[in-house]
Amino acid sequence: MNFYVDTHAHIYHEDFIKDYADMLHRCEEQQIGRIFMPNVDHTSIDRMMELESRSPQTCMAMMGLHPCSVKKDFERELYLVENWLSKRKFAAVGEIGTDLYWDKTFWDQQVEAFNVQIEWAKRYALPIVIHCRESLDKTIDLVEKVQDGRLSGIFHCYGGTVEQAERIIKLGFYLGIGGVATFKNGGLEPVLEAVSLDHMVLETDSPYLAPVPHRGKRNEPSYIPLVADKIATVKKCPLEDVRSMTTRNALALFNLSV
Structure with a gap:
């Protein structure tokens, strides 16, 4: 494979409004062949879809409800997600899951929203x-x-241990490896050493978590x-081994050909 895949980038973010075309040109120069965009909530859909159409x-657009957007009105947000999933094909159901960093108030609702969206992924045969x-x-x-046996996907922004990675791999999921891997105290070197490339995909989480030497700047x-x-x-x-294997993994997961 002679190109890279970014499996997770919020390039519809307002940080890219002024230089979207230049940013894509830099991607072309660096051989970034595919960029997968995770949805957050109703506020990100229009911009994400616009970039996909351009x-x-x-x-490539995904469709899902981010756990940090799961609040009291999360059923309304889920209705929009389900409606979009029923109308057209998306690359994945995402970004979905749980978050105990910002707010623990809606944990039960996060779990419910996660499980509901998992069932939609099974229904539409999409990764999460x-x-x-x-x-x-x-x-x-x-x-x-x-x-x-019907679920596949990525544990995005992986930052866990080798043991946790083994549990994820056993589930048939990939580890999303991003800028944290380059941080001096990122803690991912044991995982990178132990885990085969067969189980990794690359990501940036743009505009967040820029790798060294750009840490602290826009990703x-x-x-x-x-x-x-x-x-x-x-x-x-x-x-070349990293590029070819991670690209092959991403294309297989998202059911795309070269």
Whole structure:
């Protein structure tokens, strides 16, 4: 595979409004062939769909409700998600999951919304892209309960242990590896050493979590090679191996051909 895939980038974010075309040009220069965009809630849908329509060969939309957007009115948000899923094909159901970092108030509602969207993923035969900040073990538990062979997807922004990674791999899911892998104290080197490339995909989570040397600045998909290079360094393998295997994994997961 002679191109990279960014499996998770919020390039519809307002941070990209002024230089979207330039950003895509930089992606082309860095051989970023596909960019998958996770939805957040009703506020992100229109912009995300607009970007997909402008660059349909590169930008692929997902549809889901982010756990941080699960509030008292989450049923209304879920109705919009279900309506969109019933109207057209999306790359995945995402970004969905749980979050105990920002607000623990709506945990029960987050779990309900997660389970509902998992069932939609099964219905439409789509992978899921999972957010699990400060809630990794609990989220793995939830997926283990409902995995019946019809679920696949990514544990996005993976930051756990080797043991947690093994549980995820056993479920048939990929680890989403991003900028945190390049951080001095990111803690991911044991995972990168232990886990085969067969179980990894690359991501940026743009505009967040930019890799070194851009840490603290706006992230963008053109930085994917920096993440790949870190993986290659840790695993002592050619960069081309990282690129080809992670791209192959992503295309297989999202059921796309080259």
